[in-house]
Amino acid sequence: MIDIAIIATLTLLGYLFGRAAERRHFASILRREEQLKELLVFNERHLPPGDWQQGPLVGGNVVISLDYFKRVVSTLKSLFGGRLTAYESLLERARREALLRMKAQAHTLGAQMVVNVRLETASISKGKGDQIGSVEVYAYGTALIR
Amino acid sequence: MQISNIELIPGHRIVRHLGMVQGNTVRAKHVGKDILAGFKNIFGGELKAYTELLTEAREEAVQRMIAQAQHLGANAVVNVRFSTSSVTAGAAELFAYGTAVELVEESQA
Numbered sequence: 001m002i003d004i005a006i007i008a009t010l011t012l013l014g015y016l017f018g019r020a021a022e023r024r025h026f027a028s029i030l031r032r033e034e035q036l037k038e039l040l041v042f043n044e045r046h047l048p049p050g051d052w053q054q055g056p057l058v059g060g061n062v063v064i065s066l067d068y069f070k071r072v073v074s075t076l077k078s079l080f081g082g083r084l085t086a087y088e089s090l091l092e093r094a095r096r097e098a099l100l101r102m103k104a105q106a107h108t109l110g111a112q113m114v115v116n117v118r119l120e121t122a123s124i125s126k127g128k129g130d131q132i133g134s135v136e137v138y139a140y141g142t143a144l145i146r
Numbered sequence: 147m148q149i150s151n152i153e154l155i156p157g158h159r160i161v162r163h164l165g166m167v168q169g170n171t172v173r174a175k176h177v178g179k180d181i182l183a184g185f186k187n188i189f190g191g192e193l194k195a196y197t198e199l200l201t202e203a204r205e206e207a208v209q210r211m212i213a214q215a216q217h218l219g220a221n222a223v224v225n226v227r228f229s230t231s232s233v234t235a236g237a238a239e240l241f242a243y244g245t246a247v248e249l250v251e252e253s254q255a
Binding site for chain 2: 010013014017018021022025045047052053054055056057059061062063064065066067068070071097115116118120122123124133134136138140141142144
């Protein structure tokens with residue numbers, strides 16, 4: 001009985017805090033994407049024409065965790081298969097955040113664009129039953145400076 | 147030492163290829179940080195301690211790769227790639243590899 005109460009409390013806490021945190025995070029991502037939209041990002045490896053002086057490596061990473069509510073929901077959902085929207089939004093947040101951090105670093109170096117961008121995803125902590133609790137995304141590329 | 151993940155460095159010309167160099171590091175999570183991360187697992191959101199840990203670890207892997215390149219007499223590493231894998235529970239391996247090259251500035255070439 002106590003176990004069920006604990007799980008229910010954790011789920012409720014996860015739902016309330018997790019949802020608020022995710023909404024805040026998406027708002028912040030949109031705001032910063034707007035600020036950095038002048039800085040273009042490409043994933044092709046050829047340099048656009050121009051007299052580029054420097055091309056340092058830039059990168060950004062982030063580790064993001066699922067909240068308890070989403071973890072419970074996706075556990076239940078994975079019994080039936082289909083889309084796990086909880087993980088979809090987790091990975092989307094992580095990728096966009098990592099890209100933004102990379103762009104922020106390029107911006108402070110005075111770069112015009114970032115080419116050959118690669119994204120790498122790794123599951124960091126595995127909980128009970130090999131369930132993925134948090135993911136790391138690392139974005140890196142070559143910043144081009146005139 | 148210049149590092150790039152494309153096969154050239156702007157404004158420079160590669161005069162010699164010195165082969166592949168690599169650097170790795172395996173990091174385990176700190177217990178204290180792990181407990182804090184446990185709380186975060188309830189509320190969700192960024193695990194800042196882990197982000198920093200992995201940034202440091204990646205930095206170290208790059209430093210090891212650079213040390214190897216310097217040993218070969220290179221002054222740049224091009225085509226750098228990163229890779230992460232979890233080897234055992236609670237530990238991650240960060241791996242950086244690239245091609246060590248010798249560069250000269252375009253004007254001198």
